[in-house]
Amino acid sequence: MIELGSRERRQPPPPRIVWESLTDPWRAGGRQWLDLNPDEVRPRILRAVEPELVVWSSLWPERPDDEIRFDLRPADDGGCSLRWTLLTPAEAPEQAVIGRLRHRLNFLINAQLRFSFGQ
Numbered sequence: 001m002i003e004l005g006s007r008e009r010r011q012p013p014p015p016r017i018v019w020e021s022l023t024d025p026w027r028a029g030g031r032q033w034l035d036l037n038p039d040e041v042r043p044r045i046l047r048a049v050e051p052e053l054v055v056w057s058s059l060w061p062e063r064p065d066d067e068i069r070f071d072l073r074p075a076d077d078g079g080c081s082l083r084w085t086l087l088t089p090a091e092a093p094e095q096a097v098i099g100r101l102r103h104r105l106n107f108l109i110n111a112q113l114r115f116s117f118g119q
Contacts, residue, residue, distance in 0.1 A: 001067070001087040005102035008083035009110045012117045015051040015072040015080040021113060022054040022070050031116035034108065043068065060101070065089050068105065084109050 011018050020027070023045055025034035036042065036059065043056035051072060058066040069085040084105055092098065 001089055002092055004066075004086040004088055004092060004098050005105070006083060006085040007102075007106055007110065008081055009114075010075055010079055011082045011114060012079045014078060015074055017117075018072055018080055018082055018113075019048075019051040019054060021116070022056075023048050033112045033116035035112065037104075059104075063088070063093070063101075066101075070109075082109065 021031055021033065024030065026032070039061070040059045041061055043059055045054065046057055046067060047053065047055040053072070054070040056068040056070075058064055059068070060066065065088065067087045069087060071083045071085070073081050075081050086101055086105060
């Protein structure tokens with residue numbers, strides 16, 4: 001797999017809570033944070049190891065083989081460190097496409113998900 005982008009940021013809740021939000025973003029009674037654009041599809045969970053790893057299928061139908069990997073680890077303050085990594089088994093697309101995909105993931109994870117926890 002080729003890494004197209006990655007970013008690590010702190011999230012306020014502990015890994016288990018963030019893991020739950022990543023494995024079931026539309027859970028009844030849960031925090032609704034994963035608002036997809038019209039050109040995006042619901043991700044499938046490809047792999048999950050509670051509370052440290054979640055791997056999604058691609059959000060983008062035009063890039064069906066891409067994967068989004070989430071690595072979680074505890075932070076000293078009780079929250080967690082969350083790293084997303086966008087991976088592809090194929091050739092990397094043009095830099096403009098990579099930039100758009102990375103921007104979108106960063107917005108979803110480091111804005112929408114974080115805001116759902118009150119940050």
